[in-house]
Amino acid sequence: MTTLTTPDRIRAQRTPHRPDSTRAARRAFVAPLIVFLALMSAVPTIFSLVTSLTDYKVGADTPVHFVGLANYVRVVTSPEMLATYGRTFLVVVIALPFELIVGYLIAKVFHRVHELRGSSLIRTVYLLPVMLPEIVVGLLFGYIMNTRVGVLGFLLSAAGLPAPDWLGDPRIAIFSIMMIVVWQWTPLATVILYGGLLGIPGEVREAAALDGAGRIRSVFSLEVPMMRKVIGLIALLAGVQLIGTFATVLVTTQGGPGTTTTVLSYEIYRQAFVFFNTGYGSAIAIITLVIVILLSQLLVRFAFKED
Amino acid sequence: MAVTFVEEVGRSSGKHPRGGRRLRARGRRRLSDAMFWLLAALLALPSVLPLLWLLSTAFKNYIETQVVPPVVVPFSLDLENFSSIFTPQIMGYFTNSVIVTACVLVLVLVLALPAAYGLARLNVRKAKDLQFWIISLRMLPPMAVVVPVYMMFSFIGLNGSLVSIICMSTMMNASFATWLFSTFFEQVPEETEEAAQLDGLGRFQTLVRISIPLARTGILTVMGFVFVFAWNELPFALVLSGQLTQTFTVFLSTFTSTNALINYGQMAAACVLYITPVIVVTALMQRQLAAGLSFGAVK
Structure with a gap:
């Protein structure tokens, strides 16, 4: 032992019982995944970066020209594109707080009954929409919200209420899309918040109650600070989910009426694979990826940081 | 459910015949x-009613x-919708x-399981940074990812093949699985692994014979989620599939509601058929749902 040089000793202390964690073992375990992921993310990105500087159209025989940053300029100056970003932003800033607040209220109810029999089954049933394919949810609500044969309109008129054209009225179609998305994803926020509530020790609650904290006080001065990470995690997962909204739009409104429900992911699909504006579509995709990577890096580190 | 609950209420309040005020408080x-x-x-x-509507629609005639x-x-319990789906196509x-x-x-198991073990146990340099990079791949919007990928696969001539869809779905799910597998391997007591190695097991044998069996509940849960995510996947399949390689979700996307002649009964039957495995898996994973969906942040 006394013959160990300083770096060896440090290593020996740090890894006291890991005799054969050699570099070769590490490589053999970790390298295949890293190589695969790097290939699948870096190579396409290079392809896309190059294409975004051209007027390339998939499937067209026209010669390809280098157009510099023209596609990017078009993305940030086109009123249609800015409206698409705005619409996506609107979906996030309305649906995300809704999912958090309603999710929190429902989580409180579930937490109140968490020791009672049957509560686990109730939670599972409540959570089912999260596990379903987005496309099935979209198809189902397309039927339910149909003006002619949909059951939602029928129930509303039976109750003497006006039944709007959920998916056909340009003023409300985007909110109908939000309703569908929120129906599917609020349960995700709920279960994560419920887990957070379970993680607050009973003694802490009692101490707060002894200090005279009322119900409302204890929400803001106890639960919110203690669930800081959990809330960050929901913001991350729900934000990513909302920006990625695609299948719901594809099978209900196809971006219409007009372009009133054309959100970002749907616009990328339309430009790149319906109109075959591959160069332009690539530019939109790259700008979107940069925005999402910056936002999610912030949130990933915040939400998963070790204490 | 309601019945058992009421029985329990009656039973336990009868078990404590104590002073009046206390009993009343307990009753309250x-x-x-x-x-x-x-x-x-x-x-x-609200979560379950639309699904029951889907189920009922699947058995309606036109x-x-x-x-x-x-x-x-x-x-009428019409089975015509289901039989109309069971065509070879x-x-x-x-x-x-x-x-x-x-x-x-299979690919996720082969790629993510050893990598997660390595990141959790083998002192990989910058393991945390690597993990953050891996998990952030899962956070990217699929439609933005698939544009570059489409061009790569068309360059090497793999567009329209199942291989391209499998690669992309593996990428998204391996990143999710690696993250969760690591958290499970970190929970396996290190002493147990050391004892195994003192007994002469190599790293790989320790993984296969000690760590994987000890972390098996967690591993099964993750595989349950990978099943659901891969099964539900649409954007990659929609863009990368060809005529013969359409997955079922791509087929479902042809029932768009802008099509006035849509046969809702057939649509519902197809949906019911497709989500049945998902519901079975969800029921099996009941207790682990929260842990999996929160990427291990919630127990």
Whole structure:
């Protein structure tokens, strides 16, 4: 032992019982995944970066020209594109707080009954929409919200209420899309918040109650600070989910009426694979990826940081 | 459920024949328990009612899907919708989904399991940074990812093949799985692994014979999620599949509601058929759902 040089000793202390964690073992375990992921993310990105500087159209025989940053300029100056970003932003800033607040209220109810029999089954049933394919949810609500044969309109008129054209009225179609998305994803926020509530020790609650904290006080001065990470995690997962909204739009409104429900992911699909504006579509995709990577890096580190 | 609950209320309040005031307080507590239980059940109702509507629609004949007021329970129990799906072509789409999902499950196990173990146990330099990079791949919007990928695959001539869909789905799911597998391996007591190595097991044998069996509940849960995510996947399959390689979700996307002649009964039957495995897996994973969906941040 006394013959160990300083770096060896440090290593020996740090890894006291890991005799054969050699570099070769590490490589053999970790390298295949890293190589695969790097290939699948870096190579396409290079392809896309190059294409975004051209007027390339998939499937067209026209010669390809280098157009510099023209596609990017078009993305940030086109009123249609800015409206698409705005619409996506609107979906996030309305649906995300809704999912958090309603999710929190429902989580409180579930937490109140968490020791009672049957509560686990109730939670599972409540959570089912999260596990379903987005496309099935979209198809189902397309039927339910149909003006002619949909059951939602029928129930509303039976109750003497006006039944709007959920998916056909340009003023409300985007909110109908939000309703569908929120129906599917609020349960995700709920279960994560419920887990957070379970993680607050009973003694802490009692101490707060002894200090005279009322119900409302204890929400803001106890639960919110203690669930800081959990809330960050929901913001991350729900934000990513909302920006990625695609299948719901594809099978209900196809971006219409007009372009009133054309959100970002749907616009990328339309430009790149319906109109075959591959160069332009690539530019939109790259700008979107940069925005999402910056936002999610912030949130990933915040939400998963070790204490 | 309600019946067992009521029985329990009666039984346990009868078990404590103590002083009047206390009993009354207990009774009040029981009553408020019952109220909140009912409230919780009511809150779960909006999640399940549309799904019951889907189920009922699957058994309606064409007229019943089109009439107002709508038919709630289709007593005709028409199986025509289901039999109209069991054509060789549509079952081919179903088979494609099965192939894609099976391959993704195997690839994720082969790639993510050793990598997660390595990141958790083998002192990889900058392991945390690597993990953050891996998990952030899962956070990218699929439609933005698939544009570059489409061009790469068309360059090497793999567009329209199941291989391209499998690769992309594996990428998304391996990143999710690696993150969660690592958290499970970190929970395996290090002493157990050391004892195994003192007994002469190598790193790989320790992984296979000690760590994987000890972390098996967690591993199974993750595989359950990978199954659901790969099974449900649409954007990659929609863009990367060809005529013969459509998965079932791509087939479902042809029932768009802008199409006025859509046969809702057939659509519902196809949906019911496709989500049945998902519901079975969800039921099996009941206890682990929260942990999996929060990427291990919530127990």
